[in-house]
Amino acid sequence: MLIIALFIAVGGAAAFIYNRLVQRRQLVENGWADIDVQLKRRANLVPQLVASVQGYALHEQQLFERIAEKRANALAAGDDKQQRGAAETALSRPVARLVAVAEEYPDLKASENFLKLQQELVETEEKIEMARRFYNGAVRKLNTSVQSFxxxxIAGAFGFVIAAYFEITTADKMVPPVRLDAA
Incomplete structure (x- = not known):
């Protein structure tokens, strides 16, 4: 009878651990989905931003081409967190440069369409940061659970593995300043 009770207790503990691991893996997947949505939103905003600046800054063709290339690389990186983080970091640099170039054109700065796109980009960057924090917190909990005795x-028996953090280099994720005064 004692052996049966012990077997039931061990089985119950194993089931509890398994279910907690599943829950944490789901939080990681949900967190990544949130990041992915925001990154796609940014990727869709970038061509609109480029188009609005392109008419004013025709001599910046190389910058526009670089942005298109970096955007394609970011979209091609898929769900590999390390590749995606590096590609998104690389995209952030020319986009920040694009916003800086736009500051040189008073008519463009006064454009309601450009200001709206610039504000949407800032909001998207903030949402990416929030989603990244949530995701990395979920990854930390999952990784701690997978590695703890x-x-x-249970994790090894059922194929649970540690997840990769989503990193964007701090210096490269600077959100471009938005000046709402059209002056």
């Missing part, structure tokens, strides 16, 4: 036994 006795969870590691």
């Amino acid at each position: 006795p969870n590691s036994i």
Whole structure:
């Protein structure tokens, strides 16, 4: 009878650990989906921003081409968190340069369409940061659970693995300033 009770207790603990691991893996997947949505939103905003600046800054053709290339690389990186982080970081640099170039054109700065796009970009960058924090917190919890004893036994038996953090280099994720005064 004691052996049966022990077996039931061990089985119950294993089920509890397994279910907690599943829950944490789902939070990581949900967090990544949130990041992915925001990154796609930014990727869709970038061509609109380029188009609005392009008419004013015709001599910046190389910058426009670089943005198109970096955007394509970011979209092609898919769900590989490390590649995607590097590609998004690389895209942030020319986009920040694009916003800086736009500051040189008073008519463009006064354009309601440009200001709206610039504000949407800032909001999207903030949402990416919030989603990244949530995702990385979920990854931390999952990784701690996967690596902790006795969870590691259940995790190994059922194929749970540590997840990669989503990193964007701090210096490269600077949100371009938005000046709402059209003066």
